[in-house]
Amino acid sequence: MSDSSMNEPTSGLVPRLRFPEFREAGEWEEKPLGKLCEILNNRRQPITSNNRVSGPYPYYGASGIVDYVADFIFDERLVLMGEDGAKWGAFEKTAFIAEGKYWVNNHAHVLKPRGLSDVLLEAILTMIDVSPYITGAAPPKLTLGKLKKIPITVPASVLEKQKIAACLSSLDALIAAQADKLDALKTHKKGLMQQLFPREGETVPRLRFPEFREAGEWNTKLVKGLISTVTPPKKLTSNLYEDEGRFPVIDQSQSYICGWTDDEEALVSCDVPLLVFGDHTCVLKIVDQPFAQGADGIKIIKANREVEPAFLYQYLLHNPVGMESYKRHFSTLKEKIVVYPDINTGEQQKIAACLSSLDALIAAQADKLDALKTHKKGLMQQLFPSPEAVAA
Numbered sequence: 265m266s267d268s269s270m271n272e273p274t275s276g277l278v279p280r281l282r283f284p285e286f287r288e289a290g291e292w293e294e295k296p297l298g299k300l301c302e303i304l305n306n307r308r309q310p311i312t313s314n315n316r317v318s319g320p321y322p323y324y325g326a327s328g329i330v331d332y333v334a335d336f337i338f339d340e341r342l343v344l345m346g347e348d349g350a351k352w353g354a355f356e357k358t359a360f361i362a363e364g365k366y367w368v369n370n371h372a373h374v375l376k377p378r379g380l381s382d383v384l385l386e387a388i389l390t391m392i393d394v395s396p397y398i399t400g401a402a403p404p405k406l407t408l409g410k411l412k413k414i415p416i417t418v419p420a421s422v423l424e425k426q427k428i429a430a431c432l433s434s435l436d437a438l439i440a441a442q443a444d445k446l447d448a449l450k451t452h453k454k455g456l457m458q459q460l461f462p463r464e465g466e467t468v469p470r471l472r473f474p475e476f477r478e479a480g481e482w483n484t485k486l487v488k489g490l491i492s493t494v495t496p497p498k499k500l501t502s503n504l505y506e507d508e509g510r511f512p513v514i515d516q517s518q519s520y521i522c523g524w525t526d527d528e529e530a531l532v533s534c535d536v537p538l539l540v541f542g543d544h545t546c547v548l549k550i551v552d553q554p555f556a557q558g559a560d561g562i563k564i565i566k567a568n569r570e571v572e573p574a575f576l577y578q579y580l581l582h583n584p585v586g587m588e589s590y591k592r593h594f595s596t597l598k599e600k601i602v603v604y605p606d607i608n609t610g611e612q613q614k615i616a617a618c619l620s621s622l623d624a625l626i627a628a629q630a631d632k633l634d635a636l637k638t639h640k641k642g643l644m645q646q647l648f649p650s651p652e653a654v655a656a
Contacts (some may be wrong), residue, residue: 277417281646286424292421292649297375298412300385304374305408307337311369312529324362326350326371336365343375343382344368345389348405352394355641359389373411380418381429383436388416391644405411417649428647435640442636446629453622457582460615462603476611483570487580488598490571494538494564495558498530504558515558516542520549530556532564537573539565539580543594550577563594571604581606597646 277291284426311333316323319334326346341363349371352358359375361382368374378386397410419425459471467481500513504523511531515522520540532538541563550573557564567573577604605611 277649279647283427289421292417294415294417297416298416302376306369322366324368333367334438337367341382343385344372347371347373348403354393359386361386365639380425383429383433387432423425439636442633461582472494479609482603484603487600490568491565494566496532499557501559509608511554513556513558516545516561525556559626572616575612578619
């Protein structure tokens, strides 16, 4: 959809971009949510974790699927919206569509749209800031009464509603296809790692590159015998740049970069790539550029001459029980067994290069997925009248 195919109204309850055939269709209508939906909360039922019988049907809570159970109470497409324990800010996935056979607990409102599609309603509820309608603090809650009062702005024309919903549905299909492609790559890498590294208790992998098939068994050693730790010159916990600065400041968060700095006196040199391990989050990253350490809670790890840093990184990611097996502490990580080929044969480097190339593909696909989501968000902001924070 190009900007040239739509007009740009300047006032009233109208979007900034509009399909050509609706340019003269007038302002949109504002109605309370309770007038646009049948609310099916009386049909939902909570099941305590002790009483749940595992099965194939999704069990929905405030923000999505929380379990799978043996029975269902809904068998139709409906819109779910968090009642408590959810996020209610703009674009925080306040609402989502459930379809097929599923169960819903009492933490999500169940909405059946009337006069507009579920895709359109989900998009509108996702866009707006519902937080002014939230009451209480322990926990905060979107009550049924407040839910019904949320003002929803929709086109008067049924055809315009359908056109917008079709546009968003096509984007959703692209996003879903891209997400499937990303998941397939991750699954492929996981399966490849299971073959490129020996199984527990073994010293030869099931799959080897042709030139190493006669290279013999791998070596075995504890992590602590293959590494040393690096102490940073100092730690930076304040006065960090959010998106500027020449050097990243690393902590133990999932994103692992908590800010940026120009302070060269705080830098850890990266003559060779280093591993960074979060003591409490179990996040493991490999870093190949100078950086500063942020808050406490990370260990900076340097591989010795027996192992390539990238090989050790991939091997530790491959842990069959997952990072939780490290019990959230570096002292446990040090006792983990590593099985590795002789570094002089080049097998470590070949495995690391193979898996790193897959990581690059996965990162590229993840960027494409993020770009599609960003495009959809930007388009929604133009296809709907600008959502002001709704007043309770």
